[in-house]
Amino acid sequence: MQTVIHTENLCKAFGDFKAAYNISFEVYKGEIFGFLGANGAGKTTAMKMLCGLSIPSSGKATVAGFDVWTQTEEIKRNIGYMSQKFSLYEDLTVLENLKFFGGIYGMSRAEIKEKSQQLVHELGISQFANRLVKSIPLGWKQKLAFSVAIFHNPAIVFLDEPTGGVDPITRRQFWDLIYQAAARGITVFVTTHYMDEAEYCDRISMMVDGEIKALDTPENLKKQFGVETMDEVFYELARKAQRKGD
Amino acid sequence: MKQFFAFIKKEFLHVIRDSKTLLMLFGLPIVQIALFGFALSNEVKEVNLVVCNLSNETKATELIQKFDASGNFKVVQVIHDPNALDQWFKNGNIKMCLVIPAQFEKNAVRERKIDVQLIADSSDPNLATTLVNYGNQIVFDFQMKWFGQSTLPGINPEVHMMYNPSLKGTTNFVPGVISLIMMLICVLMTSVSIVKEKELGTMEVLLVSPFHPFFIIIAKAIPYFVLSLFNLSIIVFLSINLLDMPMEGSILLLFAESGLLILVCLSLGLLISNTTNSQQAAMLISLLGMLIPTLIFTGFLFPIENMPKPLQIISNIMPSKWYYIIVKDIMIKGLGIKYFWKETLILMGMAIFLLALSLKKFKIRL
Amino acid sequence: MRNILYIIEKEFKHILRNRSILPAIFVAPMIQLIIMPLAADYEIKNINLAIVSGHYSSETQHLIQKITCSGFFKLVKETSSFEEGKELIEKDQADLVLQIPNDLEENLVKEKKGKVLIFVNAINGTKANIGATYLSSILKTYNLEFIQKEFGLTNPVDLRYSNWYNKFMNYPFFIVPGVLVTLVTMIGAYMCALNIVKEKELGTIEQINVTPIKKHEFILGKLIPFWIIGFFVFSVGFFFIGMGIYGIRPLGSILLLYLFLAVFLVAVLGLGLLISTYSQTQQQAMSVAFFFMMIFMLMSGLFTPIESMPNWAITMAKFNPVTYFIEVMRMVVLKGSGFADISGHLLKMLGFAIFFNSWAVWNYRKTV
Numbered sequence: 010m011q012t013v014i015h016t017e018n019l020c021k022a023f024g025d026f027k028a029a030y031n032i033s034f035e036v037y038k039g040e041i042f043g044f045l046g047a048n049g050a051g052k053t054t055a056m057k058m059l060c061g062l063s064i065p066s067s068g069k070a071t072v073a074g075f076d077v078w079t080q081t082e083e084i085k086r087n088i089g090y091m092s093q094k095f096s097l098y099e100d101l102t103v104l105e106n107l108k109f110f111g112g113i114y115g116m117s118r119a120e121i122k123e124k125s126q127q128l129v130h131e132l133g134i135s136q137f138a139n140r141l142v143k144s145i146p147l148g149w150k151q152k153l154a155f156s157v158a159i160f161h162n163p164a165i166v167f168l169d170e171p172t173g174g175v176d177p178i179t180r181r182q183f184w185d186l187i188y189q190a191a192a193r194g195i196t197v198f199v200t201t202h203y204m205d206e207a208e209y210c211d212r213i214s215m216m217v218d219g220e221i222k223a224l225d226t227p228e229n230l231k232k233q234f235g236v237e238t239m240d241e242v243f244y245e246l247a248r249k250a251q252r253k254g255d
Numbered sequence: 256m257k258q259f260f261a262f263i264k265k266e267f268l269h270v271i272r273d274s275k276t277l278l279m280l281f282g283l284p285i286v287q288i289a290l291f292g293f294a295l296s297n298e299v300k301e302v303n304l305v306v307c308n309l310s311n312e313t314k315a316t317e318l319i320q321k322f323d324a325s326g327n328f329k330v331v332q333v334i335h336d337p338n339a340l341d342q343w344f345k346n347g348n349i350k351m352c353l354v355i356p357a358q359f360e361k362n363a364v365r366e367r368k369i370d371v372q373l374i375a376d377s378s379d380p381n382l383a384t385t386l387v388n389y390g391n392q393i394v395f396d397f398q399m400k401w402f403g404q405s406t407l408p409g410i411n412p413e414v415h416m417m418y419n420p421s422l423k424g425t426t427n428f429v430p431g432v433i434s435l436i437m438m439l440i441c442v443l444m445t446s447v448s449i450v451k452e453k454e455l456g457t458m459e460v461l462l463v464s465p466f467h468p469f470f471i472i473i474a475k476a477i478p479y480f481v482l483s484l485f486n487l488s489i490i491v492f493l494s495i496n497l498l499d500m501p502m503e504g505s506i507l508l509l510f511a512e513s514g515l516l517i518l519v520c521l522s523l524g525l526l527i528s529n530t531t532n533s534q535q536a537a538m539l540i541s542l543l544g545m546l547i548p549t550l551i552f553t554g555f556l557f558p559i560e561n562m563p564k565p566l567q568i569i570s571n572i573m574p575s576k577w578y579y580i581i582v583k584d585i586m587i588k589g590l591g592i593k594y595f596w597k598e599t600l601i602l603m604g605m606a607i608f609l610l611a612l613s614l615k616k617f618k619i620r621l
Numbered sequence: 622m623r624n625i626l627y628i629i630e631k632e633f634k635h636i637l638r639n640r641s642i643l644p645a646i647f648v649a650p651m652i653q654l655i656i657m658p659l660a661a662d663y664e665i666k667n668i669n670l671a672i673v674s675g676h677y678s679s680e681t682q683h684l685i686q687k688i689t690c691s692g693f694f695k696l697v698k699e700t701s702s703f704e705e706g707k708e709l710i711e712k713d714q715a716d717l718v719l720q721i722p723n724d725l726e727e728n729l730v731k732e733k734k735g736k737v738l739i740f741v742n743a744i745n746g747t748k749a750n751i752g753a754t755y756l757s758s759i760l761k762t763y764n765l766e767f768i769q770k771e772f773g774l775t776n777p778v779d780l781r782y783s784n785w786y787n788k789f790m791n792y793p794f795f796i797v798p799g800v801l802v803t804l805v806t807m808i809g810a811y812m813c814a815l816n817i818v819k820e821k822e823l824g825t826i827e828q829i830n831v832t833p834i835k836k837h838e839f840i841l842g843k844l845i846p847f848w849i850i851g852f853f854v855f856s857v858g859f860f861f862i863g864m865g866i867y868g869i870r871p872l873g874s875i876l877l878l879y880l881f882l883a884v885f886l887v888a889v890l891g892l893g894l895l896i897s898t899y900s901q902t903q904q905q906a907m908s909v910a911f912f913f914m915m916i917f918m919l920m921s922g923l924f925t926p927i928e929s930m931p932n933w934a935i936t937m938a939k940f941n942p943v944t945y946f947i948e949v950m951r952m953v954v955l956k957g958s959g960f961a962d963i964s965g966h967l968l969k970m971l972g973f974a975i976f977f978n979s980w981a982v983w984n985y986r987k988t989v
Contacts, residue, residue: 060831061831062827062830062831082833082835085831085832085833086833088831090827090828090831092824092827092828094823094824094825094827096823096824096825096827096828097825098631098635098825099823100634100635100638100639101631101634101635101638105631105634108627109627109628109630109631110832112623112624112626112627112630113624113627113628113829113832113833113834114832114833115623115624115833141638167831273902273904273905275899275900275905275908275909276904276905276908276909279908279909279911279912280908282912283911283912283915286912286915286916287915287919290916290919290920290934291919293931293934294919294920294930294931294933294934294937295919295924295925295929295930295934299926299928299929300928300929301928302928303928342962344956345952345956345957345958345959345962346958346962350928376956378794378795378951378955378956379795379926379951380791380792380795381792382926385754388754388758395761413736413737413738413739439911443907443911444904444908447903447904447907448904451902451903451904455822531641532641533639533641533642534819534903534904535639535641535642535815535819535903536639536641536642536645538815538903538907539641539642539645539649540641540645542911543645543649543650543653544649547653551656551657551660552660556924557660560667561667562659562660563659566656566659566660580713588711590711594712
C-alpha cells in the first residue's frame with residue numbers, strides 16, 4: 010500500500026507547552042483516517058502541521074511525498090482542506106465559489122466550467138447553482154464546502170470537524186460523499202467528535218494530551234479495550250487525560 | 256437585576272479585553288488635544304520669503320532686514336533675477352516674494368513715497384491675505400520711521416480680545432473635540448459592537464435568554480456610556496491643566512449636559528445598529544454619516560455663519576452643534592442654564608426622538 | 622499571476638455585491654467633496670458688528686459709513702451704552718464691538734490723533750483675528766485719507782501686491798484638491814484594512830492559507846481592486862466635482878497627478894494592509910485606522926498651514942504621506958509645477974510605499 014502521510018516523532022511546542030508530542034503514524038492512499046481526541050488534545054495542532062500551516066518544532070513528516078519542513082508550498086498544491094467553519098464566501102454564488110477555488114489551484118477556465126457543471130449535476134443542486142451561498146441550507150453548504158475542498162482532485166483532503174450542527178440524515182449523505190471521494194483514490198483525513206462517524210473510518214487514531222494513545226481499525230480498538238462501542242473506547246482513553254478541554 | 260449586572264459585566268469585559276481598541280479610544284482624545292493645543296494654528300510665523308532685490312541700495316537692505324526680523328517672515332534667499340521667481344513658487348518652498356525695484360531709495364527720497372511690490376502665492380487665499388496684510392504693515396512702519404513720523408496721525412485702534420486674549424484656538428476646539436470623541440465612542444463603537452453580535456450570530460443566543468431584549472441592548476450601551484464619561488474627564492482635565500482652558504461655570508452642569516449628549520449619541524448608535532446587518536455598513540454609516548458631519552457642522556473647524564444658507568439649516572440637525580454652544584457658555588463665559596435652556600431642550604428632544612425611533616425599529620426586528 | 626486575477630475577480634464581486642457599502646464608497650465621498658469646500662470657506666463675510674457711540678459727529682458718521690460699506694461687516698446695533706454692547710457679545714449676537722469715544726472728533730482736530738476701542742469676541746480665534754484685521758485696515762485707509770487731507774500729502778505708500786496662481790482668491794480652488802486627497806486616503810486605507818480583517822474574523826482566511834496561493838499573490842490580489850477603486854474615486858472627484866462643479870482648470874499635467882496618485886495609493890493601501898495584519902477584529906482595525914487617519918488629516922496642512930506649526934509638529938508632518946500628496950495636488954493644479962518640481966515628493970512617496978508594504982508583508986504570516 011502506498012503511504013501518503015508519514016510522520017515520525019512529530020512535535021510542536023509553544024514555549025513549555027507541548028501541544029503535540031512524538032506523533033508517529035502512517036496513512037495510506039484511499040484510506041479514511043479518523044483523527045479523534047477530546048477538545049484541546051492537540052488534533053488541530055497536528056493537522057495544521059500536516060497542512061503546511063505551521064512549522065513543527067521537531068520530528069519528521071511527509072505529506073503526499075513532500076516534506077513539511079521544506080516543501081509546504083508543494084503540500085498545499087496537493088491537499089484539500091475543509092474547516093469547521095466551512096469557509097465558503099457567503100456573498101458569492103455556488104458557481105463563483107467553485108470558480109474562485111478552482112482558479113487559485115491552477116485549473117483552467119474550461120476545466121472549471123466543465124467540472125462545475127458536472128458537480129452541480131451530481132449533487133443535484135442546479136437550483137442553488139446561481140444563488141448566494143448565504144441563502145442555501147446548512148447541510149448543502151457543508152456538502153458544497155467538501156466538494157470545493159476536493160474540486161482540484163487533491164491527493165489528500167483534510168476535514169476538520171466537517172459535520173457540526175446538521176441532522177443525522179444529512180450527515181449520512183455527507184459521508185456518502187466521503188466514501189465516493191475515497192473510492193476515487195483521495196485519502197481522507199478527518200477529525201470528528203461523533204463516534205458513529207468514527208465507526209465509518211477505516212482506521213482511527215486517538216489523541217490524549219498531545220500524544221497518540223491508540224491507533225487501529227474500529228473493530229480492533231473495541232476488542233483491545235473489551236467494549237461494545239466506540240463511545241466506550243473514547244471514554245476509556247479520554248478519562249485519563251490530564252488537560253482540560255477548552 | 257442581578258442578571259442585568261451580569262450582562263453589563265460581560266459587555267465591560269468585551270470592551271476591556273480588546274486592548275488595542277481601548278488604547279485607541281483613550282489615545283485619540285489625548286493626541287487630539289495635543290495636536291489642536293500645540294500643533295495646529297492659523298498663526299503666521301516665519302513664512303518663507305524670497306526677496307527679489309533689484310536695487311542694492313542701503314535702504315533696500317534695511318527693509319529686507321525689517322522683514323526678516325518681523326517674526327512673520329523668514330528671508331530664505333535674496334535673488335536679483337525676477338524671472339527665477341516662478342520656479343521658487345513652483346517648488347513649493349516659498350509663500351511670498353518681496354520685489355524691490357531698481358533705484359528704490361533714490362525714487363523714495365525724491366517722491367517721498369516707497370514703491371515696492373509683494374507677490375503672494377494665493378493658492379491658499381486666506382494665508383495670502385494675511386501675509387499681504389503683514390507685509391503691508393511692515394512696509395508702512397518702515398516708511399513712517401524713515402520719513403520721521405514717530406506716531407501716526409489719524410485714528411489708532413486699541414484692540415481688546417475678550418474671553419481669549421492670546422487668541423488661542425484652545426477655547427474653540429476643546430468643546431469640538433469633546434463632541435467628536437462622544438460621536439466616535441457612542442455612535443461608532445456602540446453600533447459596531449451590536450452589529451458584530453448579529454454578524455457572528457451570538458445575538459440570537461442573547462435574544463433567547465430570559466431577559467427582555469431591550470435590556471440586553473442597554474447593557475451593551477452602558478460600558479460605552481461609562482467610557483465616554485471617563486474620556487470626557489480626561490479631556491476636561493487635560494484642557495484645563497495643560498492648555499489653560501478656562502472653567503468659569505459649574506463642572507457639574509457640564510457633566511450633566513455631556514451626559515445628555517452621550518444619551519443622544521447612544522440612541523443614534525442603537526438606531527444605526529438596528530437598521531444595519533454588517534459591521535462595515537454600520538461603521539461607514541457612523542463614520543460618513545455622523546463623524547465627518549460633526550467635524551464640519553459643529554462650528555469648531557469652520558464657522559457656521561460663513562456657510563451657505565442650506566448648509567446652515569442642515570447644521571441644525573447636528574446634536575454636536577447645540578452641545579458646542581452649551582460647552583462654550585459654561586466653560587468660557589461661565590453662564591448658567593438660563594442662557595442655554597433652549598439648546599438643552601433641543602438635545603433632550605433629539606434624545607427622546609432617537610430613542611423612540613430605535614425602540615420601534617428594534618421591535619419590528621423581533 | 623493567474624491566481625491574482627482570480628482573487629481580484631472575487632474581490633470585485635464582494636465589493637459590488639455589498640449594497641450598503643457601495644454608496645458609502647462612491648456616493649458619500651462625492652457629497653462630501655461638494656459640501657466641504659462650501660462649509661470650509663474661511664473667507665469671512667458678515668461679521669456682526671455693534672457700534673457704541675454717544676456722540677454723532679460728521680467725522681464718526683463718515684467712519685461708520687466706511688466700515689459698513691466695506692461689505693465685511695453687518696451692523697447689528699448702534700447704541701450709546703457700552704454695557705449693551707458687551708451683552709451683545711455675551712449672547713453671541715455680535716463678534717466685534719467698536720467703541721467710539723465722544724471726544725474722537727475733538728482730538729482729531731486738535732491733536733491730529735484719536736483713539737477708538739475694538740472689543741473682539743475671541744473665542745473663535747480665527748474669526749476674531751480676521752475681523753479685527755479687517756477693521757484695522759479700514760481704519761488705515763481712513764487714516765491715509767485723513768493724512769492727505771490734513772497734510773496735503775499724496776498717498777505716501779505705494780505698495781502694489783499681486784496674487785499669483787489663484788488670481789481671484791477662490792477658496793474652493795485651494796481646498797477641493799486637498800479634500801479629494803483625504804477622501805481617497807480614507808477609502809483606500811479603510812476599505813483595504815477592513816476587507817482583510819473581515820476574512821480573518823469570518824475564518825475564510827484559513828481556507829486561503831491552505832491553498833497554494835503565495836503571500837504576495839494574495840496581498841496583490843487584495844490591493845489591486847482597491848487601487849483601481851482609488852483611481853476611480855479620484856477621477857470622478859477630480860473631473861466631475863473639481864473641474865465640473867468648481868471650475869478648477871489644472872495648470873499642470875493631469876498625467877503627472879495620476880503618476881503620483883498611483884504611487885500614493887500603493888503607500889496608503891500598504892498602510893491599510895499593515896493595520897490589518899495587526900488587527901484581529903474589524904472593530905480593532907477600524908479604531909486603529911481612524912486613529913491614524915485623524916492624525917494624518919489634521920497634520921496634512923489641509924486646513925491649517927504647516928508653516929504655522931511648531932518645529933516638532935513640522936517634523937511629524939514630514940512623516941505623513943497625505944501631506945505630500947496635498948502639496949503636490951496644489952502645486953500641479955494651481956501652479957502648474959512640472960515633474961522636476963515634484964520629483965522630490967515622488968521619491969519620498971515611493972519610500973513610503975516600499976516601507977509600509979514591506980513591513981506589512983513581513984508581518985503578514987501565512988503560516989499560523
